[in-house]
Amino acid sequence: MKNNGPFLQVSNLSKRFGGVQAVDSVSFELQQGEVLGIIGPNGSGKTTLINLITGFYKPNTGKVLYQGKDITGLMPYKIADLGIVRTFQMVRPFYKLPAFKNLIIPLYSPRVKRLAGGKYGDRDAIAIDLLEEVGFERESLVPYKITSALPHGYLKRMELAQSIAMRPEMVILDELFSGLSMAELASMLPIIEKMTLEGVTIIMVEHRLKELFRIANRVMVLNHGRKIAEDIPKDVMKSEEVKKAYLGTEVT
């Protein structure tokens, strides 16, 4: 550990788009190895928050400290290079290429080269290995299939593999579980658990609450860009404000 402070410290992060306050003074902390869930109704600012932390948006106010280092407003590739890797809600792979080719770009990054001791290694082979780790059956040659032929669940796993390829210290997963069947989801949980065991810190933005609550240490709730609750999974839904956010107020 580099310092004694929290692994990730987000303070008063805000972002305004024209008339809309997308993220409103959000603060939270993470320790290394934790799994933090971020939930909230649609439009509550979850993806905007991710974009702010990972450099895709510049915040209007606020700071992001990563292992003590101020990374606020750095370019996204620099933040990824430091070890914070995110996934995207909309997967857009190279549809016309074999699946494993989609892993090449992360494996081509300077970070991977650096962590591997200055050499890239056989990117194709590593790509196949990574895909196998996320459940692409090697014997059936699934990693070699043209990406357009793969079902959605495989594409989501591929997205996860792309972030693992970067040898991240922290991973931010944006609705990884969306569009997955129960079986596909069940197969992904062990992969995420394995990442936690290896010391990777994880933030998961999710709508699938039941599954999220099984792996998250803590859950944070956003509504209209503000943080309205932060608690252990068991207790977070007990808050009145959270219930109101999801279910609306009663009409008497």
Next chain:
Amino acid sequence: MFQGMLIYGLINSVILALVTLGFNLTFGISGVANFAHGGLYILAGYTIWILFNLLKIPYLVAVVLSILLTAFIGGLMYRFILLRLRGLTNSEVIASLAVGVIILEMFRFAGFIGFEYTLPVFISGSVPIGETLVDAQRLFIVGIGMALAIFLWIFTHHTKTGLAFRGIAQEERTALVLGINSDKMATLSMAFGAGLAAIAAVVILPLGIIAGEGGYTVLLNAVAVCIVGGLGSPGGVVVASFIIGYAQTFTATYLGSHWTMIVSLLAIILILVIKPSGLYGKQKEIEEKV
């Protein structure tokens, strides 16, 4: 000399703004940079000339017809060519440039070159302002510029189509949800932009001759103003026009007219170094690309 510079600077700035308005507006609404803008400008000019000189149609009628015709062609261009490329920004850009080149070079090829290709001024004579003598047509241009600015403001704030334009320009997805037909709006915005190009041509071309080359200059100026002011921002167009307009006039007055283009180039380089997205450029965040 200084007073003359101030006045001519104003005129130059208004000319730049007039020429850029249509291009900027089309981009702001439909997201398409219409590189045929210069072509449409010259098309309007030659159309008036043909209607007035060959078909002997009264001048004002010819002017109105030309503006309508140019706007119509702008809309057609979108409907039949660009609409099929909707979303493929790269192809849209290429296609619009190609159409502009076709228009300009066709006129050149058809022999429309020469000193007889001029348009009559709206108001002749000159007006003394302080110690400077300014020709009335140039003042007319300033007047039209201001009238147009007011009209556009009223249009985009108080008419249904205008508000729709603003809606799409600000937030396309929400506008779509509200039932605004994005394709129809885009076609209209291109027609509108073409019409504005025609209006600019009508008042500015009488100052010189109509020549294909002028179309490229118009396009160049519009692009330069948009780079400095920020694409899609009407406020940016006005501010940038004044900056570049005055810089050009200042240079021409005190250093010599052959320096004016260098001034424009420097303005572009300076802006690219300091604030690449332009003075009022909404540098939309990277996420916009998705």
Next chain:
Amino acid sequence: MKTDAGTKYRKERIDRGIKARAEDIFALSSLQEMLYLLAPRAILVLGLLILPLYLGMYGKKVLINTAIFALLAMSWDFLFSVGMVSLGQALFFGVGAYIAGILHDSLKWSPLLTIPIATLGGGVICSVLLAPILRLRGVYFAMVTLALPLMFVRIIEATRIFGGTEGIHGLTSLPSVWFELYLSLAMVIAVLFFFRRLINTDYGLVLSGIRDNDQSVLRSGINIYWYKMQAVFMASAIGAFAGAFMTHAYMFVGMPAFELDYSILPIAAGVVGGTGTFAGSMLGAFILVTLSEILRGVGGVRIVFYSVLLVIFIVVVPEGIFHYLQRKYHQFERWVKVEE
């Protein structure tokens, strides 16, 4: 579907069943497969090398012109493959042309020196000029590349630097027309194979990623702006070479070096031939320059001709001619009886 004597037939498209059709060479297991892959390339190279022997002086000049435009077209195609639309190949051409002309005129350096220096220098200058806009949306790249050549022409005209409207005359030409011919053709072949090779490497994959989904490349820790700049350098160096070469071939450099022709034809060649394939852009250049020679008598309409073809192709046949040829080579069609 067709019906013949009561039996229905349908068209079926079949791959020629040769594994080597894939872009990577997995396993060439027979001489037939190797020949299948090699044949088009060999025919192209041999054809280009032998053709000049059968051409008269006029034909040779046309071929040189074609080669130069092919270089500009492939340079354009490369930028397009990274997601950048250049509306001003003339910028690269003109910068290279003037560097060579000025170096030769003032320092008396031979073409064998001025051309390489102009190539590299042009690449550096253009990369630096275009660097600031690489962080902006694509339309800015289009606007700046469109504006710069137009501005440079006007500046040269107004300030009369670098020879002004007259230009710089009396420069040395290259050793002989054969030298010109084979130098330009060699460059075309070299650039063609270089780009096709490059696009299939992992580096090329990063470039395609920048075009298709640059956010994903960013989150993979890669500085896309640096890669874009590398692409601009390569493309502009090739354009600068073309310009420097022509300066010595014509023994003159002037404002026409920044002419619209040098910007429009490469785009038309790319669109007509097929973007992204390089061979397509080269093919497009060959077709357009040859056709324009045939239309030589009609003067200024050539650029209208390219532009019209461009618009037609981009709307109706966006994949371009080369993809069609490629499909024909890799697949064949036959009528198959419809099973009832």
